[in-house]
Amino acid sequence: xxxxxxxxxxxxxxxxxxxxxxxxxxxxxxxxxxxxxxxxxxxxxxxxxxxxxxxxxxxxxxxxxxxxxxxxxxxxxxxxxxxxxxxxxxxxxxxxxxxxxxxxxxxxxx
Amino acid sequence: xxxxxxxxxxxxxxxxxxxxxxxxxxxxxxxxxxxxxxxxxxxxxxxxxxxxxxxxxxxxxxxxxxxxxxxxxxxxxxxxxxxxxxxxxxxxxxxxxxxxxxxxxxxxxxxxxx
Numbered sequence: 001x002x003x004x005x006x007x008x009x010x011x012x013x014x015x016x017x018x019x020x021x022x023x024x025x026x027x028x029x030x031x032x033x034x035x036x037x038x039x040x041x042x043x044x045x046x047x048x049x050x051x052x053x054x055x056x057x058x059x060x061x062x063x064x065x066x067x068x069x070x071x072x073x074x075x076x077x078x079x080x081x082x083x084x085x086x087x088x089x090x091x092x093x094x095x096x097x098x099x100x101x102x103x104x105x106x107x108x109x110x
Numbered sequence: 111x112x113x114x115x116x117x118x119x120x121x122x123x124x125x126x127x128x129x130x131x132x133x134x135x136x137x138x139x140x141x142x143x144x145x146x147x148x149x150x151x152x153x154x155x156x157x158x159x160x161x162x163x164x165x166x167x168x169x170x171x172x173x174x175x176x177x178x179x180x181x182x183x184x185x186x187x188x189x190x191x192x193x194x195x196x197x198x199x200x201x202x203x204x205x206x207x208x209x210x211x212x213x214x215x216x217x218x219x220x221x222x223x224x
Contacts, residue, residue: 034212034213036215041220042217042218043114043200043215043216043217043218044153044200044215045215046212046213046214046215049212087153089153095166096141096143096158096160096165096166096204096207097143097155097158097166097168098143098153098155098213099155100145100152100153100154101152102152103152
């Protein structure tokens with residue numbers, strides 16, 4: 001069965017303190033790995049899609065990387081507005097549904 | 111371009127009642143998926159509709175059903191509500207079912223069952 005595990009569950013950083021969030025997955029044939037950001041009371045906001053091991057994507061202070069077993073979301077010099085829950089999800093080949101991890105709740109203190 | 115819209119945003123029902131939630135996808139998107147989000151179980155896939163046909167279904171009881179109209183708008187229905195059905199119900203749309211398509215989420219409908 002497809003599984004997604006995110007760590008840590010919660011992360012508190014000082015503004016400017018870089019760190020990484022982890023997403024470990026098992027899936028029978030990866031179609032895509034997705035990162036979303038979710039603010040309280042809102043729907044998830046799309047960040048990145050990664051399709052194959054070795055792929056990297058960047059957007060502002062965020063950079064996502066992918067290996068055959070895990071993905072990392074690197075946050076460089078975070079700001080308080082980066083505080084949110086970051087969700088990782090995988091899609092298996094032949095399916096259009098996504099299996100989500102439990103998320104990492106990030107808090108960035110000024 | 112307008113995003114995914116969901117109505118209503120908030121809903122309070124009592125046990126045993128039924129409820130219908132609505133989702134309008136991004137213009138031009140033909141696939142609509144529904145997810146349930148709870149603090150204990152996280153985000154879980156309910157079902158997906160494409161071209162008015164259910165293409166995939168998650169592990170939920172038959173009380174959860176849905177449909178899609180010819181304009182790609184979708185509705186989901188929950189009958190005989192239980193306390194455990196209290197959740198944020200999210201709709202996501204994608205252009206097609208191709209492997210490169212991304213699902214974009216709406217703001218959700220917060221359902222409270224009393």
